[in-house]
Amino acid sequence: MTQKIFDSHAHYDDEAFNNDREDVLDGLLNDKVCGIINCGVDIKTSVFSLKLAKKYDKIYCACGFHPHEATNADDNAIKELKELLKEPKAIAVGEIGLDYHYDFSPREVQIKVFEQQLQVANKLDLPVIVHDRESHEDVLRLLKQYKPKGVVHCFSGSVEMAKEVVKLGMYIGIGGAVTFKNAKKPVQVAQAVPIDRLLLETDAPYMSPVPLRGKRCTSDYIYYTAEKIAALREIAVDDLLSQNIKNIKTLFNI
C-alpha cells in the first residue's frame, strides 16, 4: 500500500482512547493516515473534536447533535453549536440524523433537532454528516426537503435508497460493516454507488472490520474495508483510497 488513508468519520474523543489518545493519533498521522474527520455528538464532544482539530493539522471536525442527544439540544445549545461551526476547522454539521433503533430521544424531538441542524448547515453552506438507523423513510424525506450537501454515514439502506441519496448530490459512507459475514445490503450498495460518491470511514472506536471485528477500531483499519470494496468492484485498493481522498476533499472543501 502506497496510498494513504483519509477517515471520513471517527470519534477519537471517545473514552476508549482516554489512556493513549496522543500516542494513537501521533502513530496514525505519522504513518498511514493523512486525514481524519472527528465527529461530535453533542456540545461537549463537539468542543473536544474542535480541540483535536486545532491541535493536529490533519484532523478536521464536525459539530452537531446526534439523535441520541436530541433532548439536550435546546435553543441555547443550537446557538452554541452555530458559534462552534464558525471555526475554520469545523467543516461539517454532524453527526446529526435519526435513530429509530434505540429511540433514546422521542422521535418528534429527533426530527425537530435534525431539521434545525439541516437549516443551520444550509445557512452556513456546510455539508452534513447524517446518521440513519432504521429511519430511512423519514431521513430520505427530510433530505429531499432540505437538499443539504453531505454524506449518509455507515449507510444501511437499500441500493434504491442509495441511488436516491446520490441523485440528491450526496455521498454514501461505507465502513467496517461491509466486511461482516452477514453483510448483504452494504455489499450491494458498495458495488452500486458511483465511485465518485463513495466515502470510506471507520466510526472508530466502533465497527472494526473483519478480521479485527470486536477490537477497538482505529483509522488505519480502513485498509480492510477498502480491500473488500476494491475486490467487489474489481479495482486496485490504491485507486479506491486515492479516489476516497479526492471525494472527501471535494465534499468538505478541504
Ligand SMILES: [Zn+2]
Ligand atoms: Zn459516528
